[in-house]
Each structure stands twice: as structure tokens, then as C-alpha cells.
Amino acid sequence: MLLLAGPALLVIGGALLIPLLLLLLQSFVVSLGYGQLRYSFTLANYSSALSDPVYRTIAVRTFAMAAATASVCLILGYPAAFFITFRLKRARNLALFLVVASLFTSYLVRLYAWYTIFGQKGVINTALKAVGLIDSPVSFLLFSKWAVLIAFVNVFLPFTILILASSMQSIPDDLLENGRDLGASAFQSFTKVVLPLTTPGLVSAFAYIFVLTSGDYITPALLGGKQGTTLATIITDQFVAFGNQPGGAAISFLMMVVFVTVYVAVAQSQRYKGR
Amino acid sequence: MRRRRRSWGLLLYTAFVFAFLFAPVLMVVLFSFNRTASLTFPFSGWSTRWYEEVFASPDYRSAIAASLKVAVATVAIVGVIGTLAAIAVTRYSFRAREALRSVLLVPAALPGLFLGIGLLSLFIRTHTDLSLGTVAVGHVIYTLPYFFLVASNRLLRFDPLLEETARDLGAGSFTTFRKVTLPIIAPALIAGGLVVFSLSWDEVLITFFTVGSQNTLPLLIYSRVRQAVDPSINAISTLLLAGSLVFIVGVRRFVVDLQQ
Numbered sequence: 001m002l003l004l005a006g007p008a009l010l011v012i013g014g015a016l017l018i019p020l021l022l023l024l025l026q027s028f029v030v031s032l033g034y035g036q037l038r039y040s041f042t043l044a045n046y047s048s049a050l051s052d053p054v055y056r057t058i059a060v061r062t063f064a065m066a067a068a069t070a071s072v073c074l075i076l077g078y079p080a081a082f083f084i085t086f087r088l089k090r091a092r093n094l095a096l097f098l099v100v101a102s103l104f105t106s107y108l109v110r111l112y113a114w115y116t117i118f119g120q121k122g123v124i125n126t127a128l129k130a131v132g133l134i135d136s137p138v139s140f141l142l143f144s145k146w147a148v149l150i151a152f153v154n155v156f157l158p159f160t161i162l163i164l165a166s167s168m169q170s171i172p173d174d175l176l177e178n179g180r181d182l183g184a185s186a187f188q189s190f191t192k193v194v195l196p197l198t199t200p201g202l203v204s205a206f207a208y209i210f211v212l213t214s215g216d217y218i219t220p221a222l223l224g225g226k227q228g229t230t231l232a233t234i235i236t237d238q239f240v241a242f243g244n245q246p247g248g249a250a251i252s253f254l255m256m257v258v259f260v261t262v263y264v265a266v267a268q269s270q271r272y273k274g275r
Numbered sequence: 276m277r278r279r280r281r282s283w284g285l286l287l288y289t290a291f292v293f294a295f296l297f298a299p300v301l302m303v304v305l306f307s308f309n310r311t312a313s314l315t316f317p318f319s320g321w322s323t324r325w326y327e328e329v330f331a332s333p334d335y336r337s338a339i340a341a342s343l344k345v346a347v348a349t350v351a352i353v354g355v356i357g358t359l360a361a362i363a364v365t366r367y368s369f370r371a372r373e374a375l376r377s378v379l380l381v382p383a384a385l386p387g388l389f390l391g392i393g394l395l396s397l398f399i400r401t402h403t404d405l406s407l408g409t410v411a412v413g414h415v416i417y418t419l420p421y422f423f424l425v426a427s428n429r430l431l432r433f434d435p436l437l438e439e440t441a442r443d444l445g446a447g448s449f450t451t452f453r454k455v456t457l458p459i460i461a462p463a464l465i466a467g468g469l470v471v472f473s474l475s476w477d478e479v480l481i482t483f484f485t486v487g488s489q490n491t492l493p494l495l496i497y498s499r500v501r502q503a504v505d506p507s508i509n510a511i512s513t514l515l516l517a518g519s520l521v522f523i524v525g526v527r528r529f530v531v532d533l534q535q
Contacts, residue, residue: 005364019396022396208384
């Protein structure tokens with residue numbers, strides 16, 4: 001029976017495990033630039049990544065943006081998931097389908113859509129100009145962290161709503177009913193039943209969005225301008241533009257340490273609550 | 276039974292959320308039919324000239340063909356190995372099952388960037404020429420978890436008694452699979468395949484690192500957006516959207532499977 005899972009495990013091994021090990025290995029060797037390596041052990045890639053003040057600023061910006069995206073997604077998504085799960089009946093499946101449809105709406109097209117909205121000759125600027133509010137185009141939206149945040153939230157919100165809705169759906173009807181029979185107000189049944197039971201969903205959605213946004217280099221590159229440099233764009237540049245794979249790999253693994261910490265913390269917190 | 280309460284505030288709020296999700300994209304679709312290149316309302320007229328431009332352009336045509344090739348290859352490979360793995364999972368003990376599940380879900384928990392740079396390093400060190408084939412490798416590892424989730428969820432809810440009955444009635448294990456198991460899980464496999472197609476169809480994070488000289492459609496769009504304002508991007512974006520949405524509408528009936 002192990003045979004059946006064999007091909008999948010081979011793919012995981014060959015296309016995930018080996019590449020990641022290779023990255024780890026590269027992060028400890030000397031880069032001669034332009035893709036050339038010298039295979040002698042060094043910690044220089046890590047020490048230069050950790051000591052560079054520019055990297056530190058960018059790391060703070062990256063993780064702050066990721067945390068902000070995840071928080072805004074949860075705050076915006078929670079009431080919508082609540083409404084879909086508890087207030088809709090016949091329309092519930094349609095609403096969930098729409099959320100799934102938007103999840104699968106091309107991520108790149110959505111970024112491009114924001115690009116056309118925020119741009120110099122974009123929807124907002126031309127509209128403001130037409131109404132006579134401004135004379136020359138304002139450019140504070142495109143190429144700013146706000147554009148990046150709005151686009152990120154737009155991309156990850158459907159996913160948030162789905163996770164939250166599915167954790168709300170698993171709340172047994174009886175629990176809410178009993179609460180009401182015992183005289184709980186709508187507010188109480190929310191704070192005493194719904195909120196605690198959906199906390200694991202909130203926590204895992206936060207972790208997942210946090211990790212995926214901090215690893216995204218397309219959104220900041222497209223919408224963030226100069227302020228848009230993140231750890232992911234630095235890694236991309238190291239790999240593609242400078243051919244400094246060891247440097248890029250070291251930053252990647254430092255990021256990975258953050259991600260693993262986040263995931264382990266999530267798993268730990270849920271185990272605690274579950275038993 | 277849940278009591279229905281009036282919650283106009285929440286209704287309005289949810290409508291706003293949906294508008295936020297869909298309005299920008301709908302705007303791109305609208306502008307793709309605009310007669311002029313400007314991004315202003317009201318329209319000066321409708322036209323399909325941007326679509327004609329797209330279909331006349333060899334760049335776009337070859338990018339569409341490349342994306343189709345990669346997506347079809349990815350669906351075929353992931354469909355086979357994912358189905359086998361999903362069947363395997365149902366036969367294992369609880370512990371082995373959970374272990375296999377978590378291993379197979381790892382690629383979905385990592386940002387595409389890491390899959391991309393990892394594969395790029397592997398291809399550089401093994402002197403593999405980057406091509407659409409290497410892109411497909413990236414797409415296989417990226418989409419496998421999603422296919423596996425959809426397929427294994429269906430299989431785990433599958434009543435093993437049905438297979439046992441078939442075997443008691445004298446069917447061999449291959450006949451049992453073909454006549455009993457496969458027809459029941461087929462919808463989930465199709466749904467999984469559609470999900471894989473649409474994920475591959477607009478993947479850009481991993482493709483960026485694993486692609487050779489041949490552009491895929493999303494990469495072409497990405498490079499065009501960065502260059503200049505070009506209204507044909509509206510049209511090609513709409514085609515990209517249509518490509519993945521047609522598939523998702525096909526999955527509509529399996530929406531329950533997707534959520535779990």
C-alpha cells in the first residue's frame with residue numbers, strides 16, 4: 001500500500017525536500033557572484049544578512065505589512081463570514097460559491113486591477129480630475145504601502161472568509177440554541193460561544209496569511225514602488241539580478257525560521273485549547 | 276432551527292465586502308470592451324478592438340499556448356499521483372494517514388517564493404535547461420496539496436462497506452476500483468483537476484523562477500504591466516479570468532469539498 005503514495009512522496013522529495021536542502025547548503029557556502037560558488041563553509045551570508053541595518057528596516061517593514069494584512073483580513077472577514085453562516089439560509093451556498101470564485105479570480109489580474117485604479121491616469125485620478133477636485137494627478141496611492149495593503153487584503157480576504165465560515169459551520173446548532181434557552185442574549189451567545197469556538201480558525205488564518213504575504217514579491221514590486229522593497233523582493237533580486245544564491249538563501253532561511261516559529265506557536269496554542 | 280433575525284447592517288456590510296472583492300476585477304473586464312484607451316467613465320463606446328489586438332499578437336498567442344500546455348501537463352501528472360496518494364491515505368492506519376497528510380500539505384504552507392528559489396537552485400546545480408517542463412515541475416509541487424485535499428476528503432467519507440461488498444460478490448481489486456470506487460470518487464477527482472488547472476493557469480510566483488525563454492500568459496501580463504499602460508492588458512486579463520472562472524463554475528457542485 002505504501003506503493004500508492006510512492007509517486008507523490010517522490011515528487012515531494014525531489015521537488016521540495018531536495019531543493020530546500022540545496023538552499024540550506026548554499027546558504028553556508030561562499031558566493032563569488034554571478035551564480036559562481038566556492039564550496040567552503042562560511043557563516044558570512046547569515047552574519048551579513050543579520051548585521052545589515054537596511055535589511056533590518058526592510059524585515060520590520062515586511063513583517064509589519066504581513067501582520068497588518070492578516071489583521072485587516074480577519075477584521076473585515078469575520079462579520080461577513082458570520083453573516084453568511086448564521087444569517088443566510090438559501091443564499092448561503094451561493095454566497096460561499098462567490099467567495100470561492102473570487103478566491104480563484106486570478107491574483108495577477110486583481111493586482112493589475114488595483115494598478116489601473118490607483119495609477120497616474122487611473123480611475124481615481126481621472127475621476128477626481130473630472131469632478132474638478134484636483135488639477136494634476138495625485139500619486140500617493142500607487143507605489144505606496146497603502147496600495148500594497150489594499151491589494152493584499154483584496155487577495156487574501158476570500159480565503160479568510162472561507163476559513164472563518166467553515167469554523168463557524170462546525171459549531172453545533174444545539175450549543176447556540178441551549179445558550180438561548182438559558183437566557184443568553186445574542187451578544188452573549190456571540191462572546192461566549194461563537195467567538196471562543198472560532199478562535200482556532202482566526203489564529204490559523206492569521207498565520208497562513210502572515211506567511212504568504214511576507215513571501216510575496218509580486219504585489220510589492222507592482223504596487224509598492226520604492227517603499228515596496230520587502231524581504232521577498234530582496235531574495236528575488238539576490239537570486240535573479242545578482243546571482244548571489246548564498247546571500248538570498250541565507251535570508252530565505254532566516255525568514256523560514258520566523259515562519260516555522262509562527263506555525264509551531266499556532267499548533268501549540270490549539271493543542272492547549274483542544275484538550 | 277436557527278431563528279432568523281433581521282440584520283440589515285450585516286447584510287449591507289457583507290454586500291460591501293463582496294463589492295470590494297469583485298468591483299476592481301469587473302472594472303478590468305469593462306475597460307477591455309472600451310473603445311478608447313482611457314480609463315474613464317462614461318465610456319465613449321464599446322468595441323472588441325483590444326481582443327482583436329490580442330489574438331493578432333504572436334506574443335500573446337504563444338503565451339496562451341504555453342500556459343495551456345503547462346496546465347494540461349500539470350493536471351495529468353497531479354491527477355495520477357494525487358489520486359494514488361489519496362487512495363493510499365484511506366488504507367493507512369490513523370497515524371500513518373496523518374503523517375502522510377501533513378507531508379503532502381507542506382507545499383501549500385510555504386510561500387511560492389521558496390518553492391521557486393529552491394527549484395531554481397536545483398535546476399542550476401543539475402544544469403537543467405529552464406523550459407516549460409521545469410515550469411510544470413513547479414506547478415506539480417504547488418498544486419499537489421490542493422488536489423490531494425479535495426480527493427482525500429471525498430475518499431475518507433467513502434463507505435468501505437461498498438468495496439467489501441463488491442469483493443464478497445467476487446470482484447477482483449481492480450474491478451472493484453473501476454466499477455465501484457472510481458465512479459463514486461470521480462466527481463471529486465474532476466473537481467480537483469479543475470482546481471489544479473485554474474491554479475496552474477494563473478500561477479506567477481513560482482513560474483517566474485522556473486521559466487526559460489518562453490513566456491506563460493501571466494508572466495507576459497506581468498512584464499507588460501510593468502512596462503507601460505497598454506489597454507490590450509485589459510483584454511488579455513479578461514481572457515485569463517475567463518480561463519480560471521469557467522473551471523471554477525464547473526466545480527460549483529463540489530463547493531462543499533473545497534471548503535474542507
